[in-house]
Amino acid sequence: MEGVDHLANERNKAQFDVDSMKIVWAGSRHAFEVSDRISKLVASDPAFRKDNRAMLERKELFKNTLRKTAHAWKTIIDLRLSEEEASRLRFYIDEPAYTDLHWGMFIPAIKGQGTDEQQQKWLPLAYKMQIIGCYAQTELGHGSNVQGLETTATFDPQTDEFIIHSPTLTSSKWWPGGLGKVSTHAVAYARLVTDGQDHGVHGFIVQLRSLEDHSPLPGITVGDIGMKFGNGAYNTMDNGVLRFDHVRIPRNQMLMRVSQVTREGKYMQSNVPRQLVYGTMVYVRQTIVADASCALSKAVCIATRYSAVRRQFGSHNGGPETQVIDYKTQQSRLFPLLASAYAFRFVGEWLKWLYTDVTQRLQANDFSTLPEAHACTAGLKSLTTSATADGIEECRKLCGGHGYLCTSGLPELFAVYVPACTYEGDNIVLLLQVARFLMKTVSQLGSGKHPVGTIAYMKRVEHLMQCRCNVQRAEDWLKPSAVLEAFEARATRMSVACAQNLSKFANPEEGFAELSADLVDAAVAHCQLIVVSKFIAKLQQDIPGKGVKEQLDALCYVYALFLLHKHQGDFLSTGCITPKQASLANDQLRSLYSKIRPNAIALVDSFNYTDHFLGSILGCYDGNVYPKLYEAAWKDPLNESVVPNGYHEYIKPVLKQQIRTARL
Amino acid sequence: MEGVDHLANERNKAQFDVDSMKIVWAGSRHAFEVSDRISKLVASDPAFRKDNRAMLERKELFKNTLRKTAHAWKTIIDLRLSEEEASRLRFYIDEPAYTDLHWGMFIPAIKGQGTDEQQQKWLPLAYKMQIIGCYAQTELGHGSNVQGLETTATFDPQTDEFIIHSPTLTSSKWWPGGLGKVSTHAVAYARLVTDGQDHGVHGFIVQLRSLEDHSPLPGITVGDIGMKFGNGAYNTMDNGVLRFDHVRIPRNQMLMRVSQVTREGKYMQSNVPRQLVYGTMVYVRQTIVADASCALSKAVCIATRYSAVRRQFGSHNGGPETQVIDYKTQQSRLFPLLASAYAFRFVGEWLKWLYTDVTQRLQANDFSTLPEAHACTAGLKSLTTSATADGIEECRKLCGGHGYLCTSGLPELFAVYVPACTYEGDNIVLLLQVARFLMKTVSQLGSGKHPVGTIAYMKRVEHLMQCRCNVQRAEDWLKPSAVLEAFEARATRMSVACAQNLSKFANPEEGFAELSADLVDAAVAHCQLIVVSKFIAKLQQDIPGKGVKEQLDALCYVYALFLLHKHQGDFLSTGCITPKQASLANDQLRSLYSKIRPNAIALVDSFNYTDHFLGSILGCYDGNVYPKLYEAAWKDPLNESVVPNGYHEYIKPVLKQQIRTARL
Structure with missing residues (x-):
């Protein structure tokens, strides 16, 4: 049955031109062409296979995502992909990873809230991934209400530094993707305090881990928050928990496009409109x-x-x-x-x-x-x-x-x-x-x-x-x-x-x-x-x-x-x-x-999705569902042995009426 | 904060008698008493803990369920639990297992469709778990439409046997719980054929595995159908696939309460009403x-x-x-x-x-x-x-x-x-x-x-x-x-x-x-x-x-x-x-x-659920949510090391700009 299109009959019924619809769906011929090329590139690279994802335990799953992410970065560099192509590549790999936050939140936050000077310093490092960043806003006790965040950034005029601190358990940063195990830096949100006065929540660039050996810096407690809904899903992501114990950062790591703290500790608004x-x-x-x-x-x-x-x-x-x-x-x-x-x-x-x-x-x-x-x-x-x-x-x-x-x-x-x-x-x-x-x-x-x-x-x-x-x-x-x-x-x-x-x-x-x-x-x-x-x-x-x-x-x-x-x-x-x-x-x-x-x-x-991207036997293009389901079943780890692991300890004593004396 | 009830204030607001409502919810004082006692028994037995379930990979998870199931059976026997109590025990263990099908489908099928003689032969074996059974009805290509099942049971008058056979790939039994790895027997549904005539779908007791070493009997291909929705969930269950290759069973293993096949191969209806x-x-x-x-x-x-x-x-x-x-x-x-x-x-x-x-x-x-x-x-x-x-x-x-x-x-x-x-x-x-x-x-x-x-x-x-x-x-x-x-x-x-x-x-x-x-x-x-x-x-x-x-x-x-x-x-x-x-x-x-x-x-x-049964930090009785969430996070396998497994291979080469030469 290899190569037979079980849905050919359905395709013959169509009353419109599918190729034209593909362009409409993609938005433009150019968008279609890029998506088509990059999705096929991903689908044809065995490094990006994802059919075994549901079976991996957490550590393996996570390591596997690290591998894919590195391979993607190598591909982007080797093939000199444009920014658009690189973004499509990450999209078609179809696996949540720390890079989503690095490119999607950390860099935009610096671009949006950093001064020109700050952008010139941090963006080149981020673009080359010499640093990896995340976006540390939500806390254990605070989600929707950003103004309720508890983390503090207190200005110390003596040293020209901010002291970032988590005063309570509920102020622990909680959820940021990429934070738990990978990020070296974060844009962290904290209540700015100068001279005893609370100016509300502002963003700060904070280094979390050593760039030498990846160990957390002094005063930083960081880890993963644990398993989430689904087998693979977001378990490929290191959503993290983070506590600060009086961590000091230089004053110029507050994102100062909209408001500033001067050397003297004076809080000022810039003339950049907040509506930005x-x-x-x-x-x-x-x-x-x-x-x-x-x-x-x-x-x-x-x-x-x-x-x-x-x-x-x-x-x-x-x-x-x-x-x-x-x-x-x-x-x-x-x-x-x-x-x-x-x-x-x-x-x-x-x-x-x-x-x-x-x-x-x-x-x-x-x-x-x-x-x-x-x-x-x-x-x-x-x-x-x-x-x-x-x-x-x-x-x-x-x-x-x-x-x-x-x-x-x-x-x-x-x-x-x-x-x-x-x-x-x-x-x-x-x-x-x-x-x-x-x-x-x-x-x-x-x-x-x-x-x-x-x-x-x-x-x-x-x-x-x-x-x-x-x-x-x-x-x-x-x-x-x-x-x-x-x-x-x-x-x-x-x-x-x-x-x-x-x-x-x-x-x-x-x-x-x-x-x-x-x-x-x-x-x-x-x-x-x-x-x-x-x-x-x-x-x-x-x-x-x-x-x-x-x-x-x-x-x-x-x-x-x-x-x-x-x-x-x-x-x-x-x-x-x-x-x-x-x-x-x-x-x-x-x-x-x-x-x-x-x-x-x-x-x-007309969506033009590859079988790789769909990741579904039921949805495979050729409709040859049943043989594929049957084949896939045998790949489950439980089928590695015909008699299951645990038979001798836990099934046999039941069947043989020896449960009262069994060691369980 | 240990022992403090963070919801005490809420409980004091109640305008009704919670103990009385518990009886209403349970249905009777007796039902309440049994549920209360058994749920506490399960909650207090560390063998039944389930808080680590989401983190186990499939084989470990399944073996763990086998262990719990054996431990439950031992408890039932040791404590001489009544049928009602045993059923509550399985319920409060709160983990899908082969026993659900054994007690809930296999035994009822024999009771409902077996003759008195068949019941006398099979039920005592099943009650003592000397055999373990499942309910093999649905097939890869057939679910809701039971009359469309393809498996055949052809009477061979020469040997006084039925030949159970899977004529197509889509006739493979698919989904039955407990089938994949544990069941020794099945009530299998197949089209009854006598003398070339199709009499529609009937039930048959078929032995699947040796009672000596648990290996599948000749002509039986059996395995697990693979991972399902969720981390733990039904992955503790061995939903199975099963193919018959001309498997012979004695005539008296057709469930004959409503219709029979005689020694001569004659198909007959009994006077037991089908409406049963x-x-x-x-x-x-x-x-x-x-x-x-x-x-x-x-x-x-x-x-x-x-x-x-x-x-x-x-x-x-x-x-x-x-x-x-x-x-x-x-x-x-x-x-x-x-x-x-x-x-x-x-x-x-x-x-x-x-x-x-x-x-x-x-x-x-x-x-x-x-x-x-x-x-x-x-x-x-x-x-x-x-x-x-x-x-x-x-x-x-x-x-x-x-x-x-x-x-x-x-x-x-x-x-x-x-x-x-x-x-x-x-x-x-x-x-x-x-x-x-x-x-x-x-x-x-x-x-x-x-x-x-x-x-x-x-x-x-x-x-x-x-x-x-x-x-x-x-x-x-x-x-x-x-x-x-x-x-x-x-x-x-x-x-x-x-x-x-x-x-x-x-x-x-x-x-x-x-x-x-x-x-x-x-x-x-x-x-x-x-x-x-x-x-x-x-x-x-x-x-x-x-x-x-x-x-x-x-x-x-x-x-x-x-x-x-x-x-x-x-x-x-x-x-x-x-x-x-x-x-x-x-x-x-x-x-x-x-x-x-x-x-x-x-x-x-008033539902009277133990924290064990609820299995939720957010829902814990004392409402002390945040410290418990924080503590639980650190138990994730990813937190076993501060620097994640994979750092040297896949993160460091990115940060150090060595990705082009890295071995991924």
């Missing part, structure tokens, strides 16, 4: 949204291919059973996730544009769009990561029992993905931030201040509060105007209702706390509207390739109408649509599933 | 519902205690931050799960009664209630396991970042629980069975046939199709009649709407397939009604203990109104309630959360 940090936040969250579409699309690719391979029930006269992808229950769970993967891809693309826009405005000292951009990225981070985590697990369940095997790739994909719901802002905390922004916007609607960007629709509040949906037939739900207006009306009415309920409280903060669950719902409605509207906007662009536009059209309406069906309580309770219209949307959704069905395999082929 | 198998199904599913309430209550206990320990934001004038359990967003996610744990507990208790009732009726040849009992248990299995799996993961997220650590216990709890959504009937397949029953019931409403049991409400179809909810104030939602009628009306109307839409299809099967997603929704509505109604029924019993009844009242309405809020789309689209009434339900829900809040810790204390 928001620019970084938009950047980081945009990458998180991009990662969401990637993780979700991997899971969907696996579940879709396996759903076409797997057959169950429905055999007629001894013929083959029905492919499970043909069941409407399967389609109604799988296809909305397929549509979500595309939706998140496009909203991620738009966020890239938003980041450029925000950066340009910041450089021109225009901060007017910042609050909106901040709320929008916070909301989209929350929305896409929650939906992706749930979606991966749903894909796993869609694979039935076999989805529970590590060789399906789905358990690891879930375990490695799910912290995205918590890091860089807990998803509920972020939605509350969005809700605060919504309430502010509603309160200003009467004033001259016009809402901009993704909240601009609220300008039409009067219309949206009273408009009536004019959908009369199922096909009417394929009109962008009908869909957009329904989502805008829902979001507006939920926000306005919250604002009205809030106004009944004497103390607004108490009201906000009491109604926070409803406020979260309103924030979700706003964020879903953004994703739907950006998908619709994408369709208004010129999209080349036979049939490509038609497929994206179908996916867009699957996404929108699925949400409308799932949240019909919102739409109905606010009177945006009638029960009849909700029912028509559901009918339209079913027709769309039938339209997607013949294209499903081609739509996941 | 449904009795077993009701039994198994009742235990699954009980397990759901147990797993969910563990997760809720952990998340609730940690939510009282954890503080974040809201510090005033340098005072302590706010306990996260005081945030309404936390309450609105956590308390419905607390209520669900209690709800599932009580519906599980009722299912026990149902099993007794069904058994008595079967013995009296009364099969009239079977279809209803079957639909009801299928639906409740699906509902409770799905809600529990989602609920555990929600509890994990409610613990923020630290919930991602294995020491929180939640990753393992999720990984070990989640297969319950798939085994013993995939949850969606089960809901479709419920839907089929609902459609049949609706179609017979006009006829003289009266719906019985949990579907009896449909007798009042005319009223339920047109009744209007008369809730006018939030407090009205605390009337059992108002809640019940709303849920009954919703379930009825969704079923009737499905039936009407089905009638538009010329081919009913096509219609059922096309509308299956809506049918699943209708089935869920019916099942939720059952849980709500059994909770309300429980409250109508005499419940002693100060304040206990009041707490259960509050939990019951939290459960019902939470569902009403979550599914308000159903209630609104069918016109069962108005948007205003939905909003009042939401208001009432918020007040109920405030009522639960001071009792939350006591309500989870």
